[in-house]
Amino acid sequence: MEGEKNKMNIHFIKSSEKKRIIEQLNEQFGIESLPYLLIETGKEKIRAFSGSLSKEEISELSRTLNIEIIGQYLIKKEHDLRLSMDATQILSKQITKKVVEINEEELDLWLHGYDLPIKTERGTVILKYQSNFVGSGKSNCDKIINHVPKERRLKN
Structure with missing residues (x-):
């Protein structure tokens, strides 16, 4: 069918x-x-x-x-x-571990789909800008790999 x-x-x-x-x-x-x-x-x-x-x-x-x-x-x-x-x-109220605080410039890069050059523990991390969680990414220790879906990324 x-x-x-x-x-x-x-x-x-x-x-x-x-x-x-x-x-x-x-x-x-x-x-x-x-x-x-x-x-x-x-x-x-x-x-x-x-x-x-x-x-x-x-x-x-x-x-x-x-x-x-x-x-x-x-x-x-x-x-x-x-x-x-x-x-x-x-x-968000339950997340207490593996939180990486980012600044406004890093938030802009993240929401446009770019990886972040932040050194952190390997594995999945949760990104937080001020009081807002803005997604999760995979860290390979040298950078955080972006997982923002293409349809949700900022275009300009």
Whole structure:
């Protein structure tokens, strides 16, 4: 069928796996809770759903309708976990580890899609400008590699 190509493959994350994810988020960033239904959707992406539908209702809808997307993109599972730009804001009150403070010039570079020449510990870091979290990137110790999606980068 034509519509089958775009249909989302929904996999609900079990409570034991959710617990492991939260433990890893706590170890990496100090995050202690995710009060959401977690859904894994291809390419190692985890989405968070906080609506009133049950797992069963979502499954039934996905069988009868062409659901392309559900929930908010939260985490990319790689060697470690990388928070999406939105997740850094949604979970900002819990983030206490691996935070790199940046200045206005670095923020401008970051939002335009450039890597930042900041030496820091290897792995995923969360960037913060003043009181705002502005995304996450991967540090290779010499620079922080930009992960701002192309469609969200500033153009000028």
